[in-house]
Amino acid sequence: MLCDDVTSETCTTSDSVDYQNPVKKEEPEDEGYLCGGTSSPVGLIITVDQQTGEFQRKLVKEEEPENDEFLYCEDCRSYFTNKCEVHGPALFIFDTPVPMGIADRAIQTLPLGLEVGKSDIPDAGLGVFNKGETIPVGAHFGPCEGDLVDREEAMNSGYSWVISKSSQCDEYIDAKREMHSNWMRYVNCACNDKEQNLVAFQYRGGIFYRCCQPIKTGQELLMWYEDDYGKDLGLAFDNLWKRKCSSNG
Structure with missing residues (x-):
């Protein structure tokens, strides 16, 4: 895990996460007014002293929004937390x-209906194929x-992902070792975003794949990435993605 020595904050990793039971975030207490844009790391809270009636000003560090708490509905084209209001x-x-x-x-670890075989992409080696019923849009793997x-180790592997923990701290996960990884290591990058049928994105501190096109029997699973995920991670993600694509041959 890589943390820039900028603040005293630390990152912790949980061994297990309950992905099916989202936790409702606590609402901030209404103690005053917060001044400053959301992109600024510092805000100004103005409060009123109950005894003297005088205004008090205090600079505080704004918390980073937890963007990976949301899922995306491909049909509604909108984000949701617990469930989509239309599709559940x-x-x-x-x-x-x-x-x-x-x-x-x-x-x-392959789910029922999926198989690993020679990829349809030239020189890409193995890939993952659907041998069962059509996988519907909106299905999630991960x-x-x-x-x-x-x-450094992540940048030298074609099986790595970077996970954003905070603005100064990222985590790197490498699926190179088969005994410590799952079937998702075999899913190849699409040659372009038009060929993709899976979208890679970060959710609750992990990397998941969402089905964005129906995957019929015999089709290979091919992933691209969610724009917001790649954009937020900057150069580190760019380097890892190029490495992944080069692994396709």
């Missing part, structure tokens, strides 16, 4: 449970699993 809760297709440390663990590594 999001569909999650979970991995086959397999203990860590098994040599071919990644392949064994999270990606792998080893937590430092930035």
Whole structure:
């Protein structure tokens, strides 16, 4: 994990996350007025002393918004938290449970109906194919699993993702080792965003894939990434994405 030594804040990683039961955020207490734009790290709170009636000013650091608390409805073209008001809760297709440390663990975690075979992309090696019923738009896979590594190791792997923890702290996960990763390591990047049928995005501290086009029987799963995810991570993500695409040959 890479943290720039800018503030005294630290990042912690939870071993398990309940992706099905979103936690409602606490509303801020109405203690005064917050002045300053959302892009500024510092705001000004103005309060009134109850005894003297005088105004008091205090500079405070604004909290970063938790953008990865939201899911996206492909039909409504809008974001939601607990469930879409029109289409209900999001569909999650979970991995086959397999203990860590098994040599071919990644392949064994494939959900029912998916298979690993030779990719349709020239020189890309293996890929993931749908051998079951059509996967509907809006289905979710994930999270990606792998080893937590430092930035340097992540940049030298075609199986890495960067996860934003705060403005000064990122985490890197590498799915290179099959015994510590899942089947998502085999999903290839689309040659362009028009060929994609999966969207990679960050959700609750993990990387998930969302189905953005129906994936019919025999089709290969090909992913691109959500614009906001790539934009927020800047150069680190750009380098990792180029590495992923070069792994396709």
